[in-house]
Amino acid sequence: MAFSPRRFSPAIALKVLLFFALSVILVGTAWLWQRSPRSVASISMPHDHKGQDKGQAPKTHPIDDLIEHAGTEWFKLMAKQTHDLSGAAKAYRARRGRHPPPGFDRWYQFAKDNNAVMVEDFFDQIYDDLAPFWGVEAKKIRRQAKRFDFVVSVRNGTATQKTDHERPWMNLWHDLTSTIQEHLPDIDIPINVMDESRVIVPWEDINEYVKAERGSRKLVPRPEVVTELMGLEDVDADAGEPIEIPWVTGGLYWDTARVGCPPNSPAREVPASTNFSGPPPMPSAFPERSYYGYVKNWTAAKDPCLQPDLRESHGTFIEPLSQRTTHSLFPMFGGSKLPMNNDILIPPAMYWTKDPFYSGGEEHGGPWEQKTTKVVWRGGGTGGRNKAENWTRFQRHRFVAMVNGTAVQVAEKNAEGPGRGENFVLQGYHTYHLTATQYMDLGTWLNQITDVGMVHLICFPESGSNKCPYTDHYFEVKSGMPMAKQYAFKFLPDIDGNSFSGRYRGFMASTSLPIKATIYAEWHDSRLVPWVHFVPMDNSFVDIYGILDYFIGTGLEYKTEDGKVVEGAHDAAAEKIATAGKEWAEKVLRREDMQIYVMRLFMEYARICDDQRDRLGFIWDMD
Numbered sequence: 001m002a003f004s005p006r007r008f009s010p011a012i013a014l015k016v017l018l019f020f021a022l023s024v025i026l027v028g029t030a031w032l033w034q035r036s037p038r039s040v041a042s043i044s045m046p047h048d049h050k051g052q053d054k055g056q057a058p059k060t061h062p063i064d065d066l067i068e069h070a071g072t073e074w075f076k077l078m079a080k081q082t083h084d085l086s087g088a089a090k091a092y093r094a095r096r097g098r099h100p101p102p103g104f105d106r107w108y109q110f111a112k113d114n115n116a117v118m119v120e121d122f123f124d125q126i127y128d129d130l131a132p133f134w135g136v137e138a139k140k141i142r143r144q145a146k147r148f149d150f151v152v153s154v155r156n157g158t159a160t161q162k163t164d165h166e167r168p169w170m171n172l173w174h175d176l177t178s179t180i181q182e183h184l185p186d187i188d189i190p191i192n193v194m195d196e197s198r199v200i201v202p203w204e205d206i207n208e209y210v211k212a213e214r215g216s217r218k219l220v221p222r223p224e225v226v227t228e229l230m231g232l233e234d235v236d237a238d239a240g241e242p243i244e245i246p247w248v249t250g251g252l253y254w255d256t257a258r259v260g261c262p263p264n265s266p267a268r269e270v271p272a273s274t275n276f277s278g279p280p281p282m283p284s285a286f287p288e289r290s291y292y293g294y295v296k297n298w299t300a301a302k303d304p305c306l307q308p309d310l311r312e313s314h315g316t317f318i319e320p321l322s323q324r325t326t327h328s329l330f331p332m333f334g335g336s337k338l339p340m341n342n343d344i345l346i347p348p349a350m351y352w353t354k355d356p357f358y359s360g361g362e363e364h365g366g367p368w369e370q371k372t373t374k375v376v377w378r379g380g381g382t383g384g385r386n387k388a389e390n391w392t393r394f395q396r397h398r399f400v401a402m403v404n405g406t407a408v409q410v411a412e413k414n415a416e417g418p419g420r421g422e423n424f425v426l427q428g429y430h431t432y433h434l435t436a437t438q439y440m441d442l443g444t445w446l447n448q449i450t451d452v453g454m455v456h457l458i459c460f461p462e463s464g465s466n467k468c469p470y471t472d473h474y475f476e477v478k479s480g481m482p483m484a485k486q487y488a489f490k491f492l493p494d495i496d497g498n499s500f501s502g503r504y505r506g507f508m509a510s511t512s513l514p515i516k517a518t519i520y521a522e523w524h525d526s527r528l529v530p531w532v533h534f535v536p537m538d539n540s541f542v543d544i545y546g547i548l549d550y551f552i553g554t555g556l557e558y559k560t561e562d563g564k565v566v567e568g569a570h571d572a573a574a575e576k577i578a579t580a581g582k583e584w585a586e587k588v589l590r591r592e593d594m595q596i597y598v599m600r601l602f603m604e605y606a607r608i609c610d611d612q613r614d615r616l617g618f619i620w621d622m623d
């Protein structure tokens, strides 16, 4: 169907309105009561903003503002780029308050030889992760690390691994380390072989550890600087007993986790829920801290300490597959973590693998204009152990249902509460001012623009092959779709599984547009800018309709005055972010970038494990 010449002229709007009048009339009275489509005349955007940003509502679409603002932030970040060793060392001293670690020149050379974009901020995660360890005696860290059961080690420039049996993730991390082994000091890297992150030190203790780091931070005068690491001969000579780490393996994970939140944070004193029946609590207005409904501060949007509702709406806190958490500080390296975790991040093994199941392989998708204007998602019902009593609280289940037009239509007609689905609650149409729903009901629109589905329901207890007594009626099990095939669609939502989602790097490197919700931190966080390289989404997913409405609109085609056929409301903006994300991934998420990150991290870690760490540093650039 093609319209001309402009999209929202009253004449067109009237035609379309008449066209869809029938479907509107057909919808039940309960639905009309809560969500009558707005009159097309009032198409300007009088945003309601209960407890959100105060002040004038923007004249443009809020997403326009967010994109513009993000572009400025991005520009500021890129202005910090350095171009030689002394520039990089200077930026280091300015940002970290110390001399760079020994070996910094070799690291810099490696990064330069591999054409790295050099911005000191890209390594912030390393310093967040390692800071608390300045509060632990170096010898203790060395010993604990050496004696752990799963360790990747480097001695004299050769990497080895210690494990109980062959493990693919161990092999991958060992392999990653091997590729840079000749540049690395002697180190022992304890590895988390589980999906879930493992270390949660009470916030009060971490605060003390971090204070120790602050206190020890200084630019040691040059004559006092030590430039050689002492090495690990002492721990190698002393086999010692295997270390005992006290693990918390049961109980309600939310209660285990929230001790890592700051004392005055909204989540710290909120106990775990025990009743997981029905839909989770969901914002009935714009999510807190959002910009007229859309993610403004990505760090805040990902943080469960700020959003206690997540204890009832994310599988991690409902019932994780496995739990093995320690409350004492231990140098555990792994691929992802929650904001309240104290694990040390390395690039996930799934990002290092060449297995196309995770990486998407060499295929990154064709040109934007050849893609189908649809949202595609495939995945298993992971997130934790979903059961009859609690499946309605799992994020993947919620996302799949919320963009399933049929499930949405059923929810809208729910006599017990209009908008109430089995595992989500819809907001009134007036909150996000959707354009598409002025022409048709939400479900009809979604059925036109989405192709999502579970490929395995993964229920507990299992009953036969892929049968799930409590969710069978609600989800169609679709066949899988390789990532390379998904790239034929424009929009790729990415939702957490048991922890972070391993396809994200592939999505970023694709020509399609990732729409990302997560509560997990990853190594690359400070190098990806939301609204510049990807579209951020709230973990409740209430903003998904607004996001799709902005980028896709009604999903119909329109003819512009010069006869050009355009699709969607802001198709060009979507293409721009998709393209910027891909180009950026090719510059800062390459395998080389993972090597560079890991090399920097391991050099810092080696310093922290050294008895002379306060005086160790790189100073050869200074005269």
Ligand SMILES: *[C@@H]1O[C@H](CO)[C@@H](O)[C@H](O)[C@H]1NC(C)=O
Binding pocket: 155, 156
């Ligand atoms: C590393 O080299 C040193 C000095 O050459 C030697 O004493 C030590 O045994 C070597 N260690 C290993 C694990 O090969």
Ligand SMILES: *[C@@H]1O[C@H](CO)[C@@H](O)[C@H](O)[C@H]1NC(C)=O
Binding pocket: 275, 276, 277, 278
């Ligand atoms: C759990 O909550 C639902 C409504 O939210 C309520 O109907 C049910 O009785 C509650 N179950 C228990 C065991 O408290």
Ligand SMILES: *[C@@H]1O[C@H](CO)[C@@H](O)[C@H](O)[C@H]1NC(C)=O
Binding pocket: 297, 298, 299, 300, 306
């Ligand atoms: C984003 O939120 C975090 C966490 O609450 C906060 O520390 C930070 O200052 C915020 N950033 C901006 C730009 O407001």
Ligand SMILES: *[C@@H]1O[C@H](CO)[C@@H](O)[C@H](O)[C@H]1NC(C)=O
Binding pocket: 400, 404, 405, 406, 407, 410, 452, 453, 454, 473, 474, 475, 476, 477, 478
């Ligand atoms: C969409 O929802 C309907 C109604 O709940 C359900 O029958 C169908 O299987 C769902 N589709 C998918 C792909 O899950």
Ligand SMILES: CC(=O)N[C@H]1CO[C@H](CO)[C@@H](O)[C@@H]1O
Binding pocket: 252, 253, 273, 274, 276, 317, 318, 319, 387, 389, 390
């Ligand atoms: C955190 C929590 O209480 N999870 C529950 C999910 O539901 C199952 C089945 O009732 C419980 O065993 C879990 O404890």
